[in-house]
Amino acid sequence: MDLKAALDTVVAAFAAVPGIETASTDPSQVTAPGVLVQLAELEVETLSTWLVTTQVTMVVTDSDGGPGPATSLGALMGACLTAGIRPDGPVVGRSILLPSNPAPLPGLVIPLTVRITE
Numbered sequence: 001m002d003l004k005a006a007l008d009t010v011v012a013a014f015a016a017v018p019g020i021e022t023a024s025t026d027p028s029q030v031t032a033p034g035v036l037v038q039l040a041e042l043e044v045e046t047l048s049t050w051l052v053t054t055q056v057t058m059v060v061t062d063s064d065g066g067p068g069p070a071t072s073l074g075a076l077m078g079a080c081l082t083a084g085i086r087p088d089g090p091v092v093g094r095s096i097l098l099p100s101n102p103a104p105l106p107g108l109v110i111p112l113t114v115r116i117t118e
Contacts, residue, residue: 003039006052006116010037014056017083019076028099032061033076036096040111048117053088059096059107069106077108088113 007025014035015023022034030036041053058080060072077091089111095104 001050001116001118003052006114007037007039007054009114010054010056010112013085014080017079017085019079030059030098031100032059032105033072034059045115050116051113052116053111053113056110056112057094057096057107058110059098059105062106073106073108085112087111
């Protein structure tokens with residue numbers, strides 16, 4: 001089973017979305033606006049197929065301490081939907097700390113599932 005390939009597929013999908021500057025599985029490589037892709041869950045679907053659920057955290061800067069981040073996150077989410085990326089569950093708001101920025105940044109956690117075969 002190639003988990004790295006599954007994660008790389010998700011990274012590539014988000015990296016292709018206009019407005020997302022960085023996408024990686026490595027938090028030290030993510031800067032806002034960007035996405036951090038992490039493995040959340042593995043589930044057997046059939047004898048040879050697995051469901052790989054990822055937790056994608058979309059992060060933006062907090063430039064104004066007010067409605068700016070919500071506007072930025074909404075625009076990025078809209079760009080993802082336009083690119084055909086649809087969440088596989090509820091999208092949750094969360095602050096995230098990245099190595100590139102000492103302050104918590106506003107973000108959205110997006111569940112996304114991909115299927116892989118053994």
